[in-house]
Amino acid sequence: MNNKFSLSLVCSALLLAGCGDNTESSGASTEQPYNNQAINEMLSRSSNIDFTLQGEDASVPLPSFLLLDTSDSTLNIPVGYGDSQGLDNPQVAMGEADGWSSQMPFVIDLNLPSGVSLLNDLAPASSARSAVPFSLNLNTGVRVAKVTVDLATREMSNFEALTAGEDFLVVPSEDLRSFNIVPLKGLEPGSDYIYALTDSIKDSNGEPLGTSSSYAILKTDEIIQSGTLAAPQKIIQNVEKAFADNGQVTSTDDIIYSSWFTTSSAGQVLLGTKAAIAQTALPNVAPSNIWNGSVANPNGIDAATLDALYQVTVTSKTSFADAVASDAMFISEFGQQSADLLQGGYNLNFANEAIASIQVVKGTIKLPYFLSDSLEGDAWKKTPWRSAMPSVFKILSVLSSGTEDDKAAVGQQLAVLGLTNLPADLYLQDKLKALIGQTLTLADGTRLDSDRIMTKYSAVPQIRAVKDVPFLMFVPEGAAISANLPILQYQHGITSIKESAYAFAMQHIGGAMQGEAPFKPYAIIAIDQPLHGQRALSYGNDDEVVTDTDNPTVYMNLEYLPVARDNIRQSAIDGLGVRYALNGANDAAFANLDAENVSLFGHSIGAITGISSYAIANTPVSALEGNLFKYTSATLANAGGGIAPFLLNSGSFSPVIKHTIAVKAVPGYASYYERTCGSKDDGVCITKFLGDPNDESANPAEGSASDIAKVNATLASFTFAAQTVLDNVDPYNIAPLVNQTGAPVLGLQAENDSTIPNSVSGAPTAGTEPLFSKLELVNTATDTQGQKLASYFLATTDAEHSTVIAPQSDTDGNANTEMTSQIVQFTLTAGNATSSIAVTDALLDATK
Structure with missing residues (x-):
């Protein structure tokens, strides 16, 4: 919500300290000591936690439940006076998240006297992965646990303690005046965590850290808070009790600071979007039945256009040699010489097209566009996805704590929609379909959810356009080609274009044609990522909004972070849409293709978006969807998690x-x-x-x-x-969804990749290797069995970020050949299901 960021920290969602009549809320006075001498002792210490509820020095360690909007479960980060209230302000942008990052460190600032720091007991790094010195003082003084929180009672259960040095690491700043708690393996998305700092943490004088007066107000049970501080006090006391009851501290008197927070969901918006799309597979449900009305369909797309979604139209079919020689997009990006070389190679290797050929098919697929494509006011850059349904969390908030008039008004409107058993119906997926396209109002006529932020509680997006998205497909044909060919769906990298598939299509298809005929290679289909290639937005002259090597931030969109996130969402849903559209592609060009045997190949950002396409496609949302979305296998080349780091x-x-x-x-x-x-x-x-x-x-x-x-x-x-x-779109967080499906994955990495780093010092979840570890991939240099594999190409092979697409130099040809061979084998064996891939050990790093 835009207006919430005009509030000061003390007036944010839960605190509101000093904004009412509660005279106990300031936390600034220690004139009246507590009966609990442990609290008095903590308050008397000169070194303490920087936690203040009000005033110019208001400060809350992150993450914290105190900075959560309790009406919709999004973050509520206060904004400084005079700062932008728009989504171009990263603090405001964080308000679009339905929880805290599962990968970012907890940031703990301290109030220390001049000349005093934390106790310096740093020892050498405990492991290569942590790559930082280890402080026993800090790591023995911090507790972290995963819990389940009852939002009604704020009681905490299912306590699971995390282990310092294994699950998290406490790292001091260079000046030893603050510290971070770094999740080493990431936390679980959409989960509740609590943490506590104990007074075993000492400063450089050997004195224990103390607490702040603001925290003492929440910690004590001598003064029972009312009004705005009642809930925070109850939560803090429950957090401390959970650690004490589970033997993590001797007593709550050990704790100088604690908090609770919820991590952001991962993939839930994409699953909600898929669920809406999947309804169109039902005989009597059309897209216009789902995105119906001005709320779900704000641009008024007519029913006929909506109902044409996922239709495939073929516009041309030509031989590979003729296609590459005349493809303006390919030549513009890669040059005439590259086109000539590919044409010559094709004419040499496919000299008799009656026996075997590659036909290049072009056309369009009608796909839903949930982003803005308007150039007016740079709306394309500023407008994130918006929900087609009111937030279920907001509805529940009204029903549980709204006024009696609001409860009655909302309840009556829900009853009209068939939701009569409240609140139980709001937890049933089938019932929630009725909310799509609806506007609920409070008793005074104001909208219950005017913000329409996409969260796990409002997971179906508004549709803004139906796009005729150009596709490029390479189809093997000829007397030597078998029937019912598999399909490989390719998702390209950032600043690239779908036409990069020309560079490897012949090698992939030719590589599959080994031994005796008939051969069964796969077809390859690709579209451009949003804002790439033929999906550029045009001003009607030579000016375009397009992501290319000179303008990578068009898609990255560093200025409006929620749109950057939703560009990734759009890519993932586009990939899912291509997969879904293949089921109904009835042109003759598709006649010999098996729409039930589709695999995925993503490179770079195509692998980052591809992992979401793959996870969502292979996660059923309906008993009736069958194999309409399912992929057989996926190859993820040079992907990475921890996108920002x-x-x-x-x-x-x-x-x-x-x-x-x-x-x-x-x-x-x-x-x-x-x-x-x-x-x-x-x-x-x-x-x-x-x-x-x-x-x-x-x-x-x-x-x-x-x-x-x-x-x-x-x-x-x-x-x-x-x-x-x-x-919530980060591959590291999506990986568990892939693991739950059991779907086959082949990962490829080039050592010292200069685009997506193998790993990042100080960010243990960032890069390719942490992602492959999260996906539980086995190194092919040591074991080629199973369906979860990764190949780590040595630096001595000169493999680069894009070697998997085509050789990048005179010396990486062997790596390119090996990468291609592994993709071909993995794809043709349904993800290593029917045999084990053969690898060249000398090119691979067996130590990973």
């Missing part, structure tokens, strides 16, 4: 991202940029400004120490906010 550490994208953020947020850098960088690349400019702290003599910083510190602090804050917003 890996982007800030990407050799390809980090410089431009850092520049884009810093030039708007740090005046010192903006001035430097204006003075000195007129002819410099933006990425070069920020790199020179920051210098290389690991090699200052060769690359000294041109910025001042204070400005560099501001840039680094800004980047850290941005990373936290960005990952919080992106968390």
